[in-house]
Amino acid sequence: MKTEADYYALFEAYRSGELAASQRADLEHRLAADPNFAQLFADFTELTSTLHGYGERLATRRKLHAIQADLDAEQAVRLEEGETLETGIPTMPQVYISPVERKLRAFWGAHRATAMVAASVAVMAVFATLLGLEWWRAAQQRPSLYGYTVLRREVERIKQTQKAMNRAINQIDGTKPETELNPGKFSGTGFALTADGYLVTSYHVIQGADSLLIESRDRQRYRAEPVFTDVAHDLAILRIKDRKFSGFGRLPYSFKRGTADLGEKVFTLGYPREDVVFGEGSLSARSGFEGDTAFYQISIPVNPGNSGGPLLDDRGNLIGIISGRQMDMQSAAFATKSSYLMRLVDSLSAVGTAQPYNMPRTNLMAGTSRRQQIRKLQDYVFVVKVYE
Template sequence: MIDDFKLLEDVERYINGQMTPDERVQFEGLRKSNPEIDQLVVEHTFFLHQMNRFDDMKKFKSGLNDIHIDLAEKGAIKSTRLKGRAKVIYLVNRYKRVAAIAASIAGVTALTISALVWSISPTTPRKEIAQLNRKFNELNQKNAMLGKQINEVKDQIGTAPAVTYKTGGTGFLIDAKGLLVTNAHVIANAKYIAVQNSDGKDLKVKIVYVDVDRDLAILKIEDSAYRAPKSIPYSIKRSNADLAEPVYTLGFPRNDIVYGEGYLSAKTGFNGDTLTCQIAIAANPGNSGGPILNHNGEVIGILSTKQTSAEGVVFATQSKFIYSALNQLQKDTAYQKVKMPSTSSIKNLDRMQQVKKISDYVYMVKVN
């Protein structure tokens, strides 16, 4: 119990920048080696950010109300004279700022205790399958955006305000002209979407096709900064993978690309689902939409969900359904000439060389 309280205290000191340089380096190393602590930092940062936003909004509304009441009392604006019960409402409005602050403090206390109890107590999963999109650390993201805007201030003149992305996953190219595939749940309810390339640059994209049943979405990069490659090194496999076949994946459970390896453990997904296959591999929020590749450099699936009640049990949409999605997209004449890579140019390379070739074609998907 004491260790859990100490952990939460360390998380808050890390978020608030109160650690010494040595402590910060040690804690960041702990985040890299322990996904649960990394996720706790992300969620606690988001929690504190939401509470600050709530408090700012309450103060803003209360301030507007105080100004209105003050102007009405001075006769600067017309306001209906209050009688009877309306006077009670007036008094409530006049002093609700104090009550709001007290309520906010109580709310923060209650939510903090709830978050602490949640973080240190064993819980029963709410559902057996968990999607693997992730929440971004908004504080770090805003700091990065600020630095980027300062360094590129000339390029920012006349452009729209920077978007703060809240969730995300992974996507990968299926056509050199800028078509990517990811999971439908990664971009669900999105107002703004961007993809981040291997150089850390955000590129504008639009949604061109969604298949919710198969959890597939196709995006199109529409950004002048995009440089189309001559070809794509991997291929998309049309047939099912073999049981026990070694596989690997690349994705963005953190802000830089992460490699993972495993094997095909079942040809069907959860409860015999024929749209997906089961992979034994480590995966975390942010891996959704990442490619699952075999030793020949062929994409055999798209990482989608994991079983919450079993460690290392992950499900992937079978790659043959990417062809089905493209067939539907090609009903639009603008995409009739799209052709996915059918042969792998990295077939005879070792794993390390394959990953080097593939990394530039795997993108972080960022959603607001």
């Protein structure tokens, strides 16, 4: 599938006359028949025209600067030959200014301020556009529901960039590209809740999903479905519904029902990239954004894709679920308290909305080193891929 960059390269070849007659005819036929394709070509034309106009304004500005420099230095003048007077003293050289140069002087004197302002406005317009795009991206990242930046990772744009790079490499090497699976539109992190196929992630990770795919560290993939969501506390419980799934095995961690202590060492595993990433820090506050007591504040740098990941204390007890971070503070992250997850599980079991959850009762990670804890934990942390 062609990306926007591929189409722009095609349009550039079309405008420069580099396409063969048959390719040119096919392109013109598609432009006439496909309104979306025609709109893409119109966007390309507008963009290139804007850039071309901006380049011309910069070139004009440079020429005007050069004219001013020449005039100031009097480098473009022609000197008349000196005449000898009766006294024998030669006359001083006279500066000759041609009619064309006089017109240039008059034009520059009358329009210098206007030209400088126009060039400055063009530069400011470019920077204002770039700044506006950054503000727009920031606005897209800030959800109104929780007040802080949630960390669902947008996969589609990343994959398009990677595919474009891979195509370029394949063209150089002459190799045939491998068939790739659909990467999904968004991704986050999830972890096992029970050994028989229930998982936990953040609600905002799966929000709007048509289908879900769970991927393990060794690239095993399973279809999953949401069985319950808690929007207020940013929680979602998923269930694997794949026939080939045979269970997670015994979970090495247990879930803490109480509140963790301020200053505790905490750590997490998540998927802000294709490989699992470890992060650690401290529990810096017992409340979250704007004092929300359902969340912790932690000093772990987290990124898009970390949402839904497990937060564990130094003994390997699961104490929270990564939810997001404060926009203006890179290391101020927030996690839903595990006690709210336990209340959710208890309430679901009590009303009989699902099969009983066989929660782990023993902690196999207590008393082990951090490296050993990570080895035990990483097989129970997954990528949650979202398709819309």
